[in-house]
Amino acid sequence: MAKQRVGVIGGGQLAWMMGLEAPKSGVEIVVQTPQKTDPAVPTAADCVLAAVADAVGTKALSDRCDVVTFENEFVDLLALAPLETSGVQFCPRLAALEPLLDKYTQRQFLAGHGLPNPPFVTLDDTIANDAVADIAAPIGFPLVMKTRRLGYDGQGTFMIASASELLTTWQRIERPPVLLEAFIPFEKELAVMVARSPSGEIAVYPVVETQQVNQVCRRVIAPAAVPEAVQQRVTAIAHTLIEALDFVGVLGIELFLAPGDEVLVNEVAPRTHNSGHYTLDACETSQFAQQLLAVTGQPLGSTEMTCDRALMVNLLGFETSTSDYAEQRAQLSQIPQAQVYWYGKQGARPGRKLGHVTVCLQAEDDWQNILKKIETLWYPLGES
Template sequence: MLKTPLPLGSTIGILGDGQLGRMLSQAASRLGFKVVTFGPDVGSPAAQVSLASKVAAYTDEAVLARLAESCDVITFEFENVPAASLDFLTGKGAVVAPSSKALRITQDRILEKDFARNAGVWTVDYFPIDSVEDLGNAISEHGPGFESALLKTRREGYDGKGQIWIRKGDDIEKAYASLGHRPAILESKASFTREISVVAARGWNGEIKTFPIGENHHVGGILSTTLAPAQVSEAVTAEAHEIARKVLEGLDYVGVLAVELFVLPGDELVLNEIAPRVHNSGHWTQDGCLCDQFEQHIRAVAGWPLGDTSARCTVEMTNLLGADILDWPTLAAEPQSRLYVYGKDEPRAGRKMGHINRIK
């Protein structure tokens, strides 16, 4: 635990070297911190803007030990960092936030939904799947009215990867084989009217602040746009913020996370997933709030007071995937917009190369 706020000039370590690490590093630098990134790629988006970078596998204990010695606090930018690596860092005396407990729960979809139910947060019905037989039994439990359900790997998988819809009459053995026969979860279909997310932060002292709600639209399983603040009722806003509080406190979480929610008819909310990190749907805060999600995360893990999360304007964030980034001259010329480029060298199809925030 961090007992006193980090002074200016302290060093923050970031496990992960992608665009989220890049924007965290930029926010930390603006607040007067030094940043050391840790990841497997040379010349990564995060390393390009950081004081130093350590290039190694996340399980390399020799390099992890050096990171622990050189940093005043260590955080991470994505949920596929091994929780055991955080345990190792803690064992070496490093201050780590969020904790390995929070990561371990949220990187496993069964543990995550079990946690949510125990915290009083509703989810869709779900079934652990470890075999084709499990899958057949889970479908049977849906009853004769079964039409479709979503099969996902328990761990990893994002942007539509590691998941497949199973519909009535499908070959379930083929469906399970498409995920490599990995441990999975079958989730009942949610008949939602819209998808929203709430990005929130908690400090070492238990202080919590939530950002306004964002409404998300996906294309091909990848987030396409987020509009915020979303046009939702006060009741939905209040319930979403309460769900975020339950998650933050239940995980004893320090830092920023995102809670993805389905809005059902009648404005009931159902948890979709928890992201234990800054989140794509929170990018709008860079131009919509005085304190954006990246600065907020740095403030939280550094023990600083949390920043103002009120919206200054309405923003539509659009992801730039693959060749979209090649249109940067036109995008950069748009009025009332800000372009963010991640520094990736190859604009592959579906790869997040940047985003643009448009003020509405």
């Protein structure tokens, strides 16, 4: 019997890892991606060479697979809607994606379902310059300004200290629609991955701590060292959100842990997520295998960890180069229990996610010393 085929819109490292995990789920993947050199092409059974937002390309993709899912949010929902109407099965449904792709409507959706948000407002091009300060006043300063669409890894995100800086920065980026939200003096940043099947079965992964450098995730520590009550609150948020969206697949939720153990949602990613990479080596079912199980209607796998603790460190670009960093990767692979994942991207640049390292640990292991060793091997002096 032929294997089920899952079409994946996007051909970056997330789709590449889905392809690595596809045999465990008994499926094959077909990717829609612009270049034959994109990371996911080698692990896919087939590919459609087309831009991510190209609905004609997605129609060709749908002709080669049983169900279509997403690796990123850079899609055109209006253009995809006729395909869904004609019978193309998208998982998650386009209606489940719609409130999440715009950061302002995402905040509105969360608030509408009683989920904890920072205070927020929006600015768009109908707002006069002399009204900007009044609109921001209920938020107060400092605040965070985010472009409402297409931002990732800190792109389109600005820390704003004053009303004058807000107006100057907004004008400098040519006044796109932006979200303004209160700056949260968090104690930790947390994340959780949650999956849901078409039958409504839900599986929640452990709550993890994420650590950012220059607004890009550098490290993930699983599980997070937080009180049980915080873990339960995050798990409850995950259940409420994925059910409210009627979402099928894997969803990533980033959160702030504020003083007093208050939990607030930072952002929601409607797909597999960087904060869940540790699951490849440290959980019974990885987030990538889980995504494929969910969208093909199979029973979800266990999310239990297979070690006491896991450390995931992103290998971020620190220079503009065409190097494959073979020597550094060989040294990293010599660290006990370390698994090195290299995405095969064509060229490095500062902040670009080139790969990651996962280390599975026992409770007594000194994870902070191992973290220091990884970052010393990878980053030039002064960069870590």
